[in-house]
Amino acid sequence: MSLIKEQLFKHCQATVHEQIDGAKRGIDAADEAVKSETKGSAGDKHETGRAMIHLEKEQHIRRLNEALANERVLSNIDPTQPCQEVTEGAAVHTSTGNYYFAISAGQLNIKGQTYTTVSLSSPLGEELEGCVKGETISFRGKEFKIIRVF
Secondary structure, eight states: OHHHHHHHHHHHHHHHHHHHHHHHHHHHHHHHHHHHOOOOSOHHHHHHHHHHHHHHHHHHHHHHHHHHHHHHHHHTOOTTSOOSBSOTTOEEEETTEEEEEESOOOEEEETTEEEEEEETTSHHHHHHTTOBTTOEEEETTEEEEEEEEO
16 A cells, blocks of 8 residues: 555655746746846836736745645655554545545546545545544535545
8 A cells, every 4th residue: 555655645746846846947937037128118018017027926936835835744744654544644545536635736546546635734634634444524515434544
């Protein structure tokens, strides 16, 4: 089972590294755009352009901070450790699907099983946190029976 968790963990790490790299490239591009923009006779147009570049840079900085926070979450997870309850680093099979609780990083198919990566701070994560094999919870009108936690 730990091989599955290790693959899910690596998927999350790769996603975070892509987010960090993308945000850094966006920040660098915005900095270059500000440097290369020259003030012409249309002063208002110039100021509007600079303001839009500044807003774009702020968005990239927010994305970078979110990705760095996700990286910190991952740094606290040891994918080789088995889990007995739904917590960060747990892989969970339920009656409605398979989940890996770490960060939200999309889905991954491993050995014919689709796993959705979910943050514990998401509504589903908050509802399932601490649950163990055999428990059933109701979430948004759906019954979730926990079949296995590892």
